[in-house]
Amino acid sequence: MMQDWKTLYEVKGPKTLVEMTAAELKEAMKETDTVILSFGAIENHSVHLPLGADWYQANVLIRRVYEELLAMGHKTVPGFPVPFGVQTNKFERDKLFGNCFLSDRTFIDMTIDLVLALYESGFKRFILCINHSENHSALNVAARELANKYGIKCVVPDWVPPHNDFWPTVLKNPEHQGHGGEDETACVMAAVPELVHTDGVEPYYAPEDTKPVKMGGLYYYGGSVGIFMPVKEDQSPGYIGDPADATAEEGILCYDAYAKWIAQVADKYLF
Numbered sequence: 562m563m564q565d566w567k568t569l570y571e572v573k574g575p576k577t578l579v580e581m582t583a584a585e586l587k588e589a590m591k592e593t594d595t596v597i598l599s600f601g602a603i604e605n606h607s608v609h610l611p612l613g614a615d616w617y618q619a620n621v622l623i624r625r626v627y628e629e630l631l632a633m634g635h636k637t638v639p640g641f642p643v644p645f646g647v648q649t650n651k652f653e654r655d656k657l658f659g660n661c662f663l664s665d666r667t668f669i670d671m672t673i674d675l676v677l678a679l680y681e682s683g684f685k686r687f688i689l690c691i692n693h694s695e696n697h698s699a700l701n702v703a704a705r706e707l708a709n710k711y712g713i714k715c716v717v718p719d720w721v722p723p724h725n726d727f728w729p730t731v732l733k734n735p736e737h738q739g740h741g742g743e744d745e746t747a748c749v750m751a752a753v754p755e756l757v758h759t760d761g762v763e764p765y766y767a768p769e770d771t772k773p774v775k776m777g778g779l780y781y782y783g784g785s786v787g788i789f790m791p792v793k794e795d796q797s798p799g800y801i802g803d804p805a806d807a808t809a810e811e812g813i814l815c816y817d818a819y820a821k822w823i824a825q826v827a828d829k830y831l832f
């Protein structure tokens with residue numbers, strides 16, 4: 562019975578579009594035509610994080626980007642986190658149980674439809690954030706089509722590469738933390754601490770790279786390569802790094818840094 566339900570998690574922060582009434586949105590839009598969206602995924606995040614980990618992080622990120630832009634003098638509307646993303650990159654991981662994904666084509670169409678619908682309500686500028694790295698290509702294709710076909714201004718900030726040198730300054734582990742690692746676990750903890758369970762989660766690091774190539778990593782992590790098929794059997798437990806070292810305080814520092822960078826990018830290209 563609903564009367565007996567327990568609170569699973571709390572939502573805090575400035576209201577997003579879905580939490581506003583139409584009247585509140587209209588009021589907000591008297592002062593802005595910019596909306597912030599982020600695109601996550603329903604994806605296996607191993608034993609310690611919920612399948613909606615990317616969506617919960619997107620929920621916080623759009624609110625923090627809104628705050629950072631406000632501090633720079635730009636009013637915006639924190640739109641909504643989109644739960645749907647494209648399939649996990651099989652080059653990195655083949656622990657795909659539970660993934661509920663869209664094809665890239667459907668994702669592009671979905672993004673264009675959502676942006677056009679918001680455009681119809683008067684939004685003119687769109688900040689399209691990424692909370693599932695694999696959405697990178699499709700999101701850029703959608704933004705390009707929105708610009709070329711409809712003259713709509715979008716920016717797609719990939720906050721991962723500019724933070725490769727930031728993570729070692731706030732995390733306990735200097736080694737690269739991948740999917741579900743210390744930084745991502747920290748961000749989910751800061752968003753929904755009740756849904757994270759790191760007890761007994763052992764560190765896991767990928768074997769050493771025996772063929773290092775200049776910028777030979779994946780493009781959405783700051784490398785120059787697109788590769789999507791598995792190249793060897795995936796030995797990972799569904800994460801890379803040391804999730805058990807994560808704290809909500811680290812997560813807050815991560816959101817601060819990501820949101821500041823995204824706000825700078827939006828300020829440079831949209832305002």
Ligand SMILES: [Zn+2]
Binds near residue numbers: 606614615740741
């Ligand atoms: Zn994730």
